Amino acid sequence: xxxxxxxxxxxxxxxxxxAFAALGLLINERSGIVNLGAEGMMLVAAIAGFAVGVGTGxxxxxxxxxxxxxxxxxxxxxxxxxxxxxxxxxxxLALSLFGSGFSAFIGIQYTQxxxxxRPHFAIPGLADIPLVGPAxxxxxxxxxxxxxxxxxxxxxxYRSRAGLVLRAxxxxxxxxxxxxxPVRRIRLIAVMVGGALCGVSGAYISVVYxxxxxxxxxxxxxxxxxxxxxFATWRPARVLLGAYLFGGVxxxxxxxxSEGVQVPSQFLTMLPYLATIVVLVLISRNKAFIRINMPASxxxxxxxxx
Amino acid sequence: xxxxxxxxxxxxxxxxxxxxxxxLITVVVGAILFVLLGKDPVRGLSMFFVEPLKSxxxxxxxxVKATPLMLIALGLAVCFRSNVWNxxxxxxxxxxxIFASGVAMTADKSTGGWIVIAVLxxxxxxxxxxxxxxxxLRDRFNANEILVSLMLVYVADxxxxxxxxxxxxxxxxxxxxxxxxxxxxxxxxxLFSGFRVNGGVIVALLAVAVFWVxxxxxxxxxxxxxxxxxxxxxRYAGFSSRKALWTALLLSGGMAGLAGGLEIAGPLGQLTPYxxxxxxxxxxxxxxxGRLHPVGIVFSSILMSMFxxxxxxxxxxxxxxxxxxxxxxxxxxxxxLACDTLIYYRIRWQAARPASVKAVAIPSEHKVA
Numbered sequence: 001x002x003x004x005x006x007x008x009x010x011x012x013x014x015x016x017x018x019a020f021a022a023l024g025l026l027i028n029e030r031s032g033i034v035n036l037g038a039e040g041m042m043l044v045a046a047i048a049g050f051a052v053g054v055g056t057g058x059x060x061x062x063x064x065x066x067x068x069x070x071x072x073x074x075x076x077x078x079x080x081x082x083x084x085x086x087x088x089x090x091x092x093l094a095l096s097l098f099g100s101g102f103s104a105f106i107g108i109q110y111t112q113x114x115x116x117x118r119p120h121f122a123i124p125g126l127a128d129i130p131l132v133g134p135a136x137x138x139x140x141x142x143x144x145x146x147x148x149x150x151x152x153x154x155x156x157x158y159r160s161r162a163g164l165v166l167r168a169x170x171x172x173x174x175x176x177x178x179x180x181x182p183v184r185r186i187r188l189i190a191v192m193v194g195g196a197l198c199g200v201s202g203a204y205i206s207v208v209y210x211x212x213x214x215x216x217x218x219x220x221x222x223x224x225x226x227x228x229x230x231f232a233t234w235r236p237a238r239v240l241l242g243a244y245l246f247g248g249v250x251x252x253x254x255x256x257x258s259e260g261v262q263v264p265s266q267f268l269t270m271l272p273y274l275a276t277i278v279v280l281v282l283i284s285r286n287k288a289f290i291r292i293n294m295p296a297s298x299x300x301x302x303x304x305x306x
Numbered sequence: 307x308x309x310x311x312x313x314x315x316x317x318x319x320x321x322x323x324x325x326x327x328x329x330l331i332t333v334v335v336g337a338i339l340f341v342l343l344g345k346d347p348v349r350g351l352s353m354f355f356v357e358p359l360k361s362x363x364x365x366x367x368x369x370v371k372a373t374p375l376m377l378i379a380l381g382l383a384v385c386f387r388s389n390v391w392n393x394x395x396x397x398x399x400x401x402x403x404i405f406a407s408g409v410a411m412t413a414d415k416s417t418g419g420w421i422v423i424a425v426l427x428x429x430x431x432x433x434x435x436x437x438x439x440x441x442x443l444r445d446r447f448n449a450n451e452i453l454v455s456l457m458l459v460y461v462a463d464x465x466x467x468x469x470x471x472x473x474x475x476x477x478x479x480x481x482x483x484x485x486x487x488x489x490x491x492x493x494x495x496x497l498f499s500g501f502r503v504n505g506g507v508i509v510a511l512l513a514v515a516v517f518w519v520x521x522x523x524x525x526x527x528x529x530x531x532x533x534x535x536x537x538x539x540x541r542y543a544g545f546s547s548r549k550a551l552w553t554a555l556l557l558s559g560g561m562a563g564l565a566g567g568l569e570i571a572g573p574l575g576q577l578t579p580y581x582x583x584x585x586x587x588x589x590x591x592x593x594x595x596g597r598l599h600p601v602g603i604v605f606s607s608i609l610m611s612m613f614x615x616x617x618x619x620x621x622x623x624x625x626x627x628x629x630x631x632x633x634x635x636x637x638x639x640x641x642x643l644a645c646d647t648l649i650y651y652r653i654r655w656q657a658a659r660p661a662s663v664k665a666v667a668i669p670s671e672h673k674v675a
Contacts, residue, residue, distance in 0.1 A: 089391055089452070098640060102636065105632070230453075267464070270460070277449070277458075280453055280454065290448070
């Protein structure tokens with residue numbers, strides 16, 4: 001039973017990584033822009049967060065550094081895509097390629113470094129309940145913040161005026177423009193917020209999830225997060241559930257290994273990637289379903305006066 | 307304020323000038339980077355742009371690295387021109403290397419040189435199969451080929467790792483994760499003795515000619531390009547978008563596989579976990595910098611090869627991390643995409659209009675309606 005509790009705890013932890021990134025990309029895509037640079041932003045944020053973590057020993061400063069790094073890179077992407085009208089896919093790819101090179105370049109001096117020891121967080125009282133305590137209530141505070149963020153984002157999108165404007169920009173930038181909304185500025189802000197949340201996710205990876213720096217350590221989580229927004233049909237609550245589901249798949253390999261399952265470890269490592277493909281196929285199979293939920297202008301440039 | 311104004315037609319000058327301008331920007335940013343790192347920028351840049359051209363040996367090494375980049379980029383150019391987003395060439399390259407190794411391992415002392423052809427054919431099949439998964443899932447289930455082809459890169463890496471740590475490990479290899487060194491019969495003939503460069507370069511240059519003909523002198527190439535530029539027009543003309551999808555993915559997968567096979571039958575000579583060298587991703591940049599044109603790709607693959615060699619030299623001679631290559635590659639693509647804007651738009655200086663003019667333009671009764 002203890003191993004089940006551990007698996008659950010690990011699932012929440014792994015899911016939180018994906019949740020932050022995918023919620024960020026959700027905001028980003030709701031404005032009509034796809035940023036394929038998630039992986040690159042997360043890598044640069046991971047090293048930025050790790051460097052600050054090593055220097056200060058403070059997780060929150062590390063997350064802030066990751067968020068700043070993510071937002072900065074996203075801003076560069078946003079200016080190119082939104083104001084210079086470059087191809088969204090190609091520009092996102094450029095960001096991913098640049099991010100993996102740049103993070104490796106900066107990170108080389110941090111490869112052997114360790115983060116200082118920090119106290120573990122536990123919710124007083126609840127953490128002492130047998131089984132449930134270790135599974136749910138001894139997580140890093142960011143795990144709970146991810147849940148709160150999901151609720152806040154759902155409220156923002158469907159209950160606030162600003163959320164309505166954001167959705168309008170994503171559905172029909174021409175109409176939003178005609179009504180006088182600054183479409184391009186709104187898109188740039190959405191892209192930067194998306195980058196900041198990808199940055200938090202990247203920093204969470206290098207500071208909490210696997211507290212060290214290794215070249216390319218994001219290992220495709222940025223791409224899985226991109227796929228997650230589609231699985232979740234661009235809804236915050238479904239993004240969170242999907243993130244936990246994939247967190248579970250990622251953790252399943254370690255669980256199966258500890259249970260002594262006789263499968264070469266490489267096949268277990270493949271699981272999250274294969275699962276991404278399988279779920280993507282299952283969801284995309286129904287074209288109409290995707291089209292109804294997808295922000296209508298996604299991937300299409302909007303250039304007033306062209 | 308500065309304003310972009312759409313050009314009536316694409317600027318031909320800028321479509322050639324843009325990569326050069328992007329290279330200039332990359333060089334300037336690179337020089338600044340060297341200064342920030344406390345290195346002599348002239349010496350730093352010479353590692354990338356002078357040293358790789360300095361001797362006959364350096365030039366042959368340049369050709370060795372340009373070969374896989376050229377082959378993969380040719381396939382990707384067809385893909386991107388037909389608006390199919392295969393970004394998993396790295397995985398297709400790995401599968402090509404795996405399939406090639408599978409054949410190369412069957413060789414024994416009596417095997418003739420003909421086996422090279424089988425090795426390369428297997429590599430092409432391997433790359434095509436991997437790309438076909440993305441094509442099938444897109445075609446049958448509408449699954450996004452960007453994400454599927456990319457996920458398959460990670461799967462391919464794990465498959466490679468399984469093989470070299472498991473069933474294909476050289477029993478006499480001191481437990482290193484690598485296969486046996488393949489016999490000489492399985493290797494591409496060298497062009498000159500004493501240099502690593504082999505017949506792969508000839509294959510790549512032939513492929514350039516074949517792709518030029520395919521793109522610009524055949525009906526199939528025309529159909530692909532129309533499908534990419536104007537999907538509605540292609541549909542109206544009765545060009546099948548499914549056929550375009552399959553053609554683009556199989557072609558690019560086959561080319562990436564061939565590149566992987568040539569590495570096995572040449573510079574590498576055995577399968578190791580270090581087969582994936584990022585060529586599949588760098589080739590995306592090569593394709594764009596080469597304007598998705600076969601002849602342009604020859605030049606851009608040489609440029610990207612200089613980046614690879616420059617990164618290695620910067621590591622060995624200046625003590626800088628090799629990943630500098632990746633930084634320069636990313637910067638170049640970023641700069642290129644920004645400069646490409648100038649093909650379609652010109653920059654105009656425009657005095658800011660007073661905001662009130664816009665507000666008055668809409669009579670109030672119309673707002674209510």
